[in-house]
Amino acid sequence: xxxxxxxxxxxxxxxxxxxxxxxxxxxxxxxxxxxxxxxxxxxxxxxxxxxxxxxxxxxxxxxxxxxxxxxxxxxxxxxxxxxxxxxxxxxxxxxxxxxxxxxxxxxxxxxxxxxxxxxxxxxxxxxxxxxxxxxxxxxxxxxxxxxxxxxxxxxxxxxxxxxxxxxxxxxxxxxxxxxxxxxxxxxxxxxxxxxxxxxxxxxxxxxxxxxxxxxxxxxxxxxxxxxxxxxxxxxxxxxxxxxxxxxxxxxxxxxxxxxxxxxxxxxxxxxxxxxxxxxxxxxxxxxxxxxxxxxxxxxxxxxxxxxxxxxxxxxxxxxxxxxxxxxxxxxxxxxxxxxxxxxxxxxxxxxxxxxxxxxxxxxxxxxxxxxxxxxxxxxxxxxxxxxxxxxxxxxxxxxxxxxxxxxxxxxxxxxxxxxxxxxxxxxxxxxxxxxxxxxxxxxxxxxxxxxxxxxxxxxxxxxxxxxxxxxxxxxxxxxxxxxxxxxxxxxxxxxxxxx
Amino acid sequence: xxxxxxxxxxxxxxxxxxxxxxxxxxxxxxxxxxxxxxxxxxxxxxxxxxxxxxxxxxxxxxxxxxxxxxxxxxxxxxxxxxxxxxxxxxxxxxxxxxxxxxxxxxxxxxxxxxxxxxxxxxxxxxxxxxxxxxxxxxxxxxxxxxxxxxxxxxxxxxxxxxxxxxxxxxxxxxxxxxxxxxxxxxxxxxxxxxxxxxxxxxxxxxxxxxxxxxxxxxxxxxxxxxxxxxxxxxxxxxxxxxxxxxxxxxxxxxxxxxxxxxxxxxxxxxxxxxxxxxxxxxxxxxxxxxxxxxxxxxxxxxxxxxxxxxxxxxxxxxx
Numbered sequence: 001x002x003x004x005x006x007x008x009x010x011x012x013x014x015x016x017x018x019x020x021x022x023x024x025x026x027x028x029x030x031x032x033x034x035x036x037x038x039x040x041x042x043x044x045x046x047x048x049x050x051x052x053x054x055x056x057x058x059x060x061x062x063x064x065x066x067x068x069x070x071x072x073x074x075x076x077x078x079x080x081x082x083x084x085x086x087x088x089x090x091x092x093x094x095x096x097x098x099x100x101x102x103x104x105x106x107x108x109x110x111x112x113x114x115x116x117x118x119x120x121x122x123x124x125x126x127x128x129x130x131x132x133x134x135x136x137x138x139x140x141x142x143x144x145x146x147x148x149x150x151x152x153x154x155x156x157x158x159x160x161x162x163x164x165x166x167x168x169x170x171x172x173x174x175x176x177x178x179x180x181x182x183x184x185x186x187x188x189x190x191x192x193x194x195x196x197x198x199x200x201x202x203x204x205x206x207x208x209x210x211x212x213x214x215x216x217x218x219x220x221x222x223x224x225x226x227x228x229x230x231x232x233x234x235x236x237x238x239x240x241x242x243x244x245x246x247x248x249x250x251x252x253x254x255x256x257x258x259x260x261x262x263x264x265x266x267x268x269x270x271x272x273x274x275x276x277x278x279x280x281x282x283x284x285x286x287x288x289x290x291x292x293x294x295x296x297x298x299x300x301x302x303x304x305x306x307x308x309x310x311x312x313x314x315x316x317x318x319x320x321x322x323x324x325x326x327x328x329x330x331x332x333x334x335x336x337x338x339x340x341x342x343x344x345x346x347x348x349x350x351x352x353x354x355x356x357x358x359x360x361x362x363x364x365x366x367x368x369x370x371x372x373x374x375x376x377x378x379x380x381x382x383x384x385x386x387x388x389x390x391x392x393x394x395x396x397x398x399x400x401x402x403x404x405x406x407x408x409x410x411x412x413x414x415x416x417x418x419x420x421x422x423x424x425x426x427x428x429x430x431x432x433x434x435x436x437x438x439x440x441x442x443x444x445x446x447x448x449x450x451x452x453x454x455x456x457x458x459x460x461x462x463x464x465x466x467x468x469x470x471x472x473x474x475x476x477x478x479x480x481x482x483x484x485x486x487x488x489x490x491x492x493x494x495x496x497x498x499x
Numbered sequence: 500x501x502x503x504x505x506x507x508x509x510x511x512x513x514x515x516x517x518x519x520x521x522x523x524x525x526x527x528x529x530x531x532x533x534x535x536x537x538x539x540x541x542x543x544x545x546x547x548x549x550x551x552x553x554x555x556x557x558x559x560x561x562x563x564x565x566x567x568x569x570x571x572x573x574x575x576x577x578x579x580x581x582x583x584x585x586x587x588x589x590x591x592x593x594x595x596x597x598x599x600x601x602x603x604x605x606x607x608x609x610x611x612x613x614x615x616x617x618x619x620x621x622x623x624x625x626x627x628x629x630x631x632x633x634x635x636x637x638x639x640x641x642x643x644x645x646x647x648x649x650x651x652x653x654x655x656x657x658x659x660x661x662x663x664x665x666x667x668x669x670x671x672x673x674x675x676x677x678x679x680x681x682x683x684x685x686x687x688x689x690x691x692x693x694x695x696x697x698x699x700x701x702x703x704x705x706x707x708x709x710x711x712x713x714x715x716x717x718x719x720x721x722x723x724x725x726x727x728x729x730x731x732x733x734x735x736x737x738x739x740x741x742x743x744x745x746x747x748x749x750x751x752x753x754x755x756x757x758x759x760x761x762x763x764x765x766x767x768x769x770x771x772x773x774x775x776x777x778x779x780x781x782x783x784x785x786x787x788x789x790x791x792x793x794x795x796x797x798x799x800x801x802x803x804x805x806x807x808x809x810x811x812x813x814x815x816x817x818x
Contacts, residue, residue, distance in 0.1 A: 041539035045548065045564070138696030139680075180570050182683050185658035187604050194577050194607025198569020266690055321709030322690045323540075329686070333540025336784060337548055343709045407568050409578075452680050456696070459652045459678035 005355020014054050014360070021061035022364045023371060028062070029069020032079045032395070033207050033402010036066035036270075040330045044337070052338040052353050057360030059334055063327050064116055064310050064361050065368040067270055071108040071303050072376060075101060076383050077395060079211040083203065083441075084270030084306040086434055087278035089210070090156070091291060091298025098294050101380040106241035107296045108303040109372040111252055115304035116365035118256040119263065119311030123318075123358060130312070131319040134264040139456060140466050142267065143449030144475035146442040149272055151482040152279040153435045155291070161430075168431040172439020175200055182444075183451045195411045202440055204403040204412035205419045209433040211399040212420025218392040238373060248300050251281050255301045259308020264315050269325035270306040271441055275434070277305030283485055311361065318342055318354060526586050526760050530561040533750075534590035536575035538568050541684070542705055542786075543591050546620060546748055549780055553771030558763075570606070571657065572596050577607025584753040586760035589616070594747040598804050599659055602811065610804055613751045616761055617768040618791035618799065620781075622703035623721035623745035624665040625731070626653075627714050629692060632699075637717045637737050640699070644675035652678045654697040656685040662701040665720045665744040667814050672739040703746060704728060705785035720744045727785045747789075749796060765793050 009015070021043075028039040039062050047055030070085030075092035088108060095104040122130060137145070153169045154162060178189045179199025190196040245252075255277040262273035281301030282291040291298045313324035314331070321342035323329035335342055340350050347354055403416035423433050457463045467476065531554075537543045547564055554562045567575035572593055579590040597613055600606040626637070634640040644651050655662030658681045666679045680697055682688045688700040693713060704727045707714060716731045720742050724733060734742035750768060752761065771777055772788055781788055791799055 037539075041566070044539065045551070048548075048552075135690055135694035138691065138694055180573070182657060183681055185571075185603065187606075192605055194573070194605060197606060198574040201569075266687070316690070320689070320693060322693070323686070326538075329538065330540040333545055333548075336545055339780070339783075341709055341784075344712065407574075408565055409567065409569075409574070448683065452682075455678055455680045456652055459650055461650070 001351035002355050004352045005357075006359045008053050008352055008356040009057055009360050009363070014057055015363070017050075017054055017058050018061045018360050018364050019367060021058040022065045022367045025062035025065030025364075026069040026072075026368060026371060026375070029066035030072040030081045031402065032073050032081050032211055032398055033203065033405060035082045035203060035406075036063055036070075036084070037326045037330060038405060039066050040327050040334075044330065044334050047334065048337070052340060052350075053356040053360075055338060056331070056334065056353065056357040059331055060357055060361035061364035061367075063331065064307065064364050065371075067306050067310055067327075068109070068112040068116070068303070068368050068372065070306070071112065071299075072105070072379065075104045075108060075299070076380060077391065078214045079395065080206070082270070083206055083437070084274050084309075085302070086206070086210075086271065086437060087274045087302035088299055088306075090278060090302075090434070091293070091295050094292070094294030095296070095299065096294075096380070096384075100294065101384065102238070102377050103241045103244070103296060104294075104299050105376040105380055106238055106373060107245045107248075107300045109369050109376065110242055110245040111255070111300040111304035112307040112372070113365055113369035114252045115256050115259055115306070115308035116310055116368075117362065119260050119308040120358065120362045120365065121311075122260050123311040123315055127315050127319050130260075130264050130315050134266065134316045134322070134324065135320070136471055137265050138469075139449045139452035140469055141449075141471045141475065142265075142445055143453055143466075144472050144479065145265070145268070146446035146449060148475050148479045148482065149276065149442045150438065150446070151479055152275050153432075153438055154482065154486055155279045155282045156275075156432045156434045156438070164430055165432050165435045168426060168433070169435040169439040172436035173443040174439075175205070175436075176440045176443030177447075182448055198407075198409075200415060200440070201403075201406055201409070201412045202437075203406045204416040205440060206437050207399045207403050208416040208419025208421075209423035209426075209436060211395050212417070213424045213427045213433075215392045215395040215399070216424055218388040218395070221388055238377065244296065245300055248297055251285070251297050251301050252304045254280060254284065255304035256308045259305035260312040262305070263309030263312025264324050266316060266322050266324050267445060268309075269313065269327075270309045273305040273309045274302040275438060278302040279482070283482075288489075307365075311358075314358075314361075318346055319344060526763060527558050527560045529587060530563050531558060531586070532565050532588045533562050534575050534579055534588065535564055535566050536568065536572035536591060536593065537566075537684075539564075539566055541686070542622075542703075543593065543748065545784070546781075546786065547591055549777060550768070550771045553774055553777060554767050557767035557770050571600070573600050573606040573608070576600075576613060579751065580608045580612040580753055582753045584614075584755040584757075586752060586756055586764065589750055589752050589764060592749050592751045594618070594749065594800070595661060595664075595803060595807055596746075598800065598807050602804075602808060603659065610800065612754050614754050614756055614761070615796040615800060616750045616752060616793055617765050617772075618747055618749035618796045619768055619772045619788060620748040621745055621787045621789045622705055622747075622785070623719050623725055623743075623787070624662055624701050625704060625707065625719045625725070625728075626665070626669070626699055626701055626717045627692060627707060628699045628717060629695060630713050630715055632715065634699070634717065635715075637732075637734075640717060641673050641675055644673075644677060648676040649678050651699065652680055652697040654680045654682055654688045654691045654700040656688060656702070657681045657683065661744050661746045662688075664810070665701045665742065668720075668742045668744060668810075669734065669739065671814070672734075672741050703785070704787075708785040718742075726782055726787055749791075761793050 028034045070082035071088045073079050073081040074085040074089035078089050078093035080086045092104045180197050258277045259273045262268045282288050313328040316322040316324045317328040317332050323332045403412045457465050535544050551562050582588040601610050628634050653666050685706045691697045692700045704725050718734045719725050720734050
């Protein structure tokens with residue numbers, strides 16, 4: 001069955017489709033505003049004319065490479081191409097400005113390929129047990145996961161003060177409350193305006209927060225933003241950068257595991273994995289203090305993690321019919337449309353198609369690595385020579401198109417512009433936009449988890465279920481550690497200095 | 500340069516001519532936009548995608564899906580009633596959503612503003628427990644709930660969703676108290692029940708199809724048994740005739756759309772709904788197909804609006 005699946009996709013036609021899909025995914029991922037979810041959703045109807053194997057292979061390939069493609073704009077112009085690459089920009093862009101863009105791109109590419117392959121191996125060999133683990137996550141676990149996720153903020157401020165970062169995060173949490181509540185169905189902060197009932201669209205807000213301040217930045221500077229007077233850095237060989245990245249195998253291993261765990265949880269996905277991995281790498285690295293100044297580890301970790309959610313997100317999708325990420329949800333729909341019913345029997349009744357699909361994603365993972373380096377490095381070299389007066393209008397027009405395309409809603413363009421202004425002000429004040437996005441993403445997860453957990457606890461008549469479930473205890477432990485660790489290391493450093 | 504410009508101007512003029520003549524011709528002459536109120540890959544999307552092929556054959560033009568997601572569908576429907584009433588924008592609608600949302604708050608549209616074309620799908624609610632649950636029958640669950648009021652948790656697809664009403668109707672009919680926990684859509688109730696985080700869920704047969712070996716359906720809240728699960732009794736058979744609740748899917752257009760366009764669309768949807776291949780595909784996924792044409796659908800909405808207004812009152816919620 002497994003071999004049959006592999007052989008079924010090794011035809012010139014399907015391989016060509018996979019190649020095209022991989023390139024298409026890369027481009028969509030790299031354009032700010034066009035996300036992996038959108039790319040896969042747009043492609044679904046086009047796969048109708050294809051056989052299920054071909055159609056699903058195309059969708060899988062787009063999924064993998066679009067998540068990776070997000071790193072290009074994050075590194076080159078400081079605007080994440082997909083929400084899953086927010087943390088990549090933290091170190092990727094500073095590297096690029098320093099003239100080390102090639103290293104950053106190669107690092108992100110190697111990390112993405114490694115993360116993608118690891119997650120596919122988990123999908124191949126450990127699907128049933130991991131699916132069981134994902135079911136252990138109930139409302140209390142999601143609440144604590146969100147709280148743990150919020151502590152990631154602490155590592156986002158860079159040089160800025162912690163209070164400022166928390167302010168940005170808190171503002172994000174507040175904004176996430178706009179819209180119709182899942183619990184109770186009331187319209188919150190709607191101001192009797194029906195446009196508000198859908199809430200603030202995350203992607204539109206994100207584009208505004210990241211792209212507009214960057215465009216303004218380009219407008220106010222002359223010549224090139226990048227340090228291209230540094231020829232030896234530019235001409236350093238690609239292979240040495242690859243080797244350098246592989247020396248960070250420990251970081252890649254940790255980030256892959258983080259990506260896989262976050263990926264199998266329905267409702268989380270690449271964005272959260274990307275940020276948690278960055279935070280984890282910063283805390284565990286001996287160069288922790290240098291994070292944010294343009295350090296390779298800070299690019300490799302988040303990029304490995306977001307691609308590791310791809311295969312993992314498909315684990316509950318294929319085995320339980322419960323999509324692990326938003327892109328996996330679209331693929332779930334595509335499976336149904338092609339007459340495949342996710343669930344335990346999928347692997348027995350339609351094994352050939354499913355294995356073919358999974359091998360296709362694996363092939364596209366390697367393809368995207370090769371294409372990414374072949375296209376990414378020259379792209380960096382040419383973008384760094386583009387005068388900034390061309391960059392600003394390009395970014396602004398992409399932002400408008402992207403924010404409209406999310407849900408075909410002109411209001412989202414307005415939202416994007418408003419958040420662009422907020423982002424510019426925040427930049428002046430030294431508030432981290434990443435923290436605000438984190439608040440926007442995690443707010444609803446924390447709230448829903450909290451309300452559902454309280455309902456469950458009251459029904460059971462014991463409030464302790466909130467904290468005594470084993471996974472909750474682990475998450476609480478991680479939260480406490482994440483909060484105490486920076487204080488502890490600072491204290492340690494201070495003591496060393498004194499003695 | 501001037502020559503280039505004049506060629507450009509001429510071609511624009513020609514295009515304008517073409518489109519104005521096209522407008523006078525019989526509908527449809529250009530692609531039809533099918534607004535989907537929920538995200539890609541969801542049940543509404545799957546239904547529309549399945550219909551797409553048949554609609555395109557019948558109408559002779561491409562049918563393009565456009566997603567307008569948010570506010571439990573309200574964003575899409577508020578947009579629909581403000582769209583041009585020329586038949587090129589149609590929207591998938593869900594009931595009782597378009598009845599309940601305007602009853603509850605200012606949601607950007609009124610129930611009467613939506614001009615109905617066809618009601619084509621019905622998914623009844625069903626009460627579902629895990630296979631290893633101590634509740635083998637509906638009676639087991641009622642007995643337990645009588646002994647321990649509020650202890651049984653029931654997950655559903657959201658507040659004021661049909662799953663919520665099923666739970667309330669059942670509580671009232673059986674004289675018991677349950678704890679209803681709203682999730683974000685029916686998909687989210689799946690891991691909740693499979694992971695044992697809630698004692699039961701109220702969901703649609705479509706949700707059950709992919710996990711039927713792991714769960715047990717105690718009762719279906721429909722007049723008659725579901726085609727997908729013929730062995731499962733209805734609440735009515737078990738002595739609770741008032742527990743009838745479910746979701747419907749249909750299609751609608753902006754208010755003021757000409758009658759001939761409405762009829763043409765209704766005919767196309769009817770043709771799709773009756774195609775044997777389509778019927779087979781849909782039932783295998785757990786969807787039950789029904790049919791109500793434009794007038795019948797409008798009248799049904801009027802009746803349902805009264806029903807839900809009274810129901811909200813009798814359950815103690817008033818607006």
